[in-house]
Amino acid sequence: MISIKNIPISGKRVVVRVDFNVPMDEYQNIADDSRIKGVIPTLCYALDRQAKVIIASHLGRPKGKNMPEFSLSPVSKRLGRLLGTEVKMATDCIGADVDALVADMQPGDVVLLENLRFHPEEEQNDDAFAQLLAQLCDVYINDAFAVSHRVNASVVAITKYVPVCGAGFLLQKELNYFKKAMADPRRPLVAIVGGSKVSSKLING
Secondary structure, three states: OOEHHHOOOOOOEEEEEOOOOOOEOOOOOEOOOHHHHHOHHHHHHHHHOOOEEEEEOOOOOOOOOOOHHHOOHHHHHHHHHHHOOOOEEOOOOOOHHHHHHHHOOOOOOEEEOOOHHHOHHHHOOOHHHHHHHHOOOOEEEEOOHHHOOOOOOOOOHHHHOOOEEEEOHHHHHHHHHHHHHHHOOOOOOOOOOOOOOHHHOOOOO
């Protein structure tokens, strides 16, 4: 996959697919912002080149419904503090209001789209939904290793409709670690398996 470093992005609309599925406490405060910090190098690289940065992510499992507790609004505030610039929060991830917000962007602006999973079409890898997302940008950057295995519209289908697609720095770093661990691991080797579905990762025998 081509690196963002090898893509001309100055002045262009760049959709960056990230994983901002961060843990929240009972008061809707972000309990751990490490996933947000992880993509800062990619976002800063794009902003330094005066790209118009449009960020797309999911949060939780709203199951295709607009649920306020799964809004990315708290993330936009934290991201703004980390970047040191205003992050405009969209009311949705597609639609006329979003189109207008993106059309009004200036080089160096940042917009965070609302939770992709508020639309069932996201997890259905729906082509029509992907086309609406693709219309927002000139360049698509995947910087979400943790969701790259999912056949979702913002990960898979969108790449059919954006002229130029590439990888962000976090995705590249994760892939390099993965390649090294699989091809030439340091020994002795210990594998730690985690996640919510550990049973599917265990190998019998």
